[in-house]
Amino acid sequence: MSTDNDWITTPITRDLLRGALDVERTEHGLLPHRLPARARAQNTDGQLAMAESQPSGVRLALRTRATALELDTLPTKRVYAGAPPRPDGVYDLLVDGRPAGRGSVDGGNTVTLDMTTGTTAFEPGPVGTLRFTGLPEGSKTIEIWLPHNETTELVALRTDAPVDPAPDPGRRVWLHHGSSISQGSDAASPTTTWPALAASLGGVELVNLGLAGSALLDPFTARAMRDTPADLISVKIGINVVNHDAMRLRAFAPAVHGFLDTVREGHPTAPLLVVSPLLCPVHEDTPGPLAPDFTGLGEGRLRFVAMGDPAERASGRLTLNVIRDELARIVAQRTADDPNLYHLDGRALYGEADAAELPLPDDLHPDAATHRRIGERFAELAFTGHGAFAG
Incomplete structure (x- = not known):
């Protein structure tokens, strides 16, 4: 396993993302959006604002020789008043298009929804870390699919080898x-x-x-x-x-x-x-x-x-x-x-x-x-x- 001194930190930029129509710079990092800013400005509905910021289909796409990576994120998790806790959002790892791992991130913000009154309460929380190790040797394309039901701010990406944006696969x-x-x-x-x-x-x-x-x-x-x-x-x-x-x-x-x-x-x-x-x-x-x-x-x-x-x-x-x-x-x-x-x-x-x-x-x-x-x-x-x- 890589030591702290082996990690290379790569800035998370829009060219590392697929499936997002827009990105927003926040105080923590990069927030993918599935509607552009103009559309968001014309929306006044909290349900849609939450849904479009949940990155269904959005993924990081990297070309690298790395065998280990860490991704810091700040998720926003939903809690329903009076109900048991919901499971954490899931991240899927693909290597050259094949499933290679799955994980979740602890911590994060929470939004508590009371469905009987229609009210919400926000509580800030800490950044968490997703880790994948033991990846195959050699150059490969890595995709990290973000949780489809959990707003996710991307804070930092660390790997044990340099990272480039994955090339365009040329697919429709x-x-x-x-x-x-x-x-x-x-x-x-x-x-x-x-x-x-x-x-x-x-x-x-x-x-x-x-x-x-x-x-x-x-x-x-x-x-x-x-x-x-x-x-x-x-x-x-x-x-x-x-x-x-x-x-x-x-x-x-x-x-x-x-x-x-x-x-x-x-x-x-x-x-x-x-x-x-x-x-x-x-x-x-x-x-x-x-x-x-x-x-x-x-x-x-x-x-x-x-x-x-x-x-x-x-x-x-x-x-x-x-x-x-x-x-x-x-x-x-x-x-x-x-x-x-x-x-x-x-x-x-x-x-x-x-x-x-x-x-x-x-x-x-x-x-x-x-x-x-x-x-x-x-x-x-x-x-x-x-x-x-x-x-």
Whole structure:
């Protein structure tokens, strides 16, 4: 093992990162963001601010002969009042594209959320250190995937050999936007969220704009996607619109058209895949809003229930089935002028048979095994055969 005198400290700069749209210099180090500063300035929602600063799909990518490394970070961990502590965020280590280690960082800031009152409390904490040793000899590409569900400030990088930014792998870039399911809620680690798994199977570079609770057809998100270089693009639309009860059918269709129009301004011919919601039984035919069920919170169990009235679909209230029909109609309408626009029914990724075998633990989010199934299904349907991203 290297001694303290053997370590080389490398400044953490943007050129060592992949998957981030922006970085912010803080008093501690470098904070990756998944929305650019202009978009963040137009947002007033704390949920989105938290989600976009959680670096799902963001990774350090290094070329080095190092056999040991240390990464100092300042995580911000979430605590739910009245619930058992959440597990620490997970970092995944890849060496030449293959899993080579996994770890977490102690310490860090904590944000305590009281879901019964909607209040939060912040408590600062110390920087922690992630260590990997015994790495293979020789020159190699190392990727450290940051926790998909834990805001992470990068403070210092130490290795026992010099480090350079990893060269561009020359692969197609896949830009994806969706909800907490796309961000990776309840996945086991950052490389096992369904988009990360699909990207690995499809041989592409992922930029993940899965934003927990925040896939709401926001214009600033569409502009961020418009301005982000990408070869392949997908948007997964619906679940957040329903569980926020954010709009009615009259507003939904023009919002979808506007979102797609904006993306197309920057990517006029890239394959663009519109994905409708996965099966979610509580919202199939019942509108939102969605509300938490706190009865099992003390035992670490949180479930969700839909509060809307199914009868109000007639007046334009949205359900997942209504949204699926509308998205299919919109894509069919647009393809006459946009031959590179595609549609995928989300139930092909997770449908009734899957729900019977792998039910959603909280009635909303898939578990680790289900993330794997969704990722494998997406890779097969999108990246092979006549899929939108094949070739």
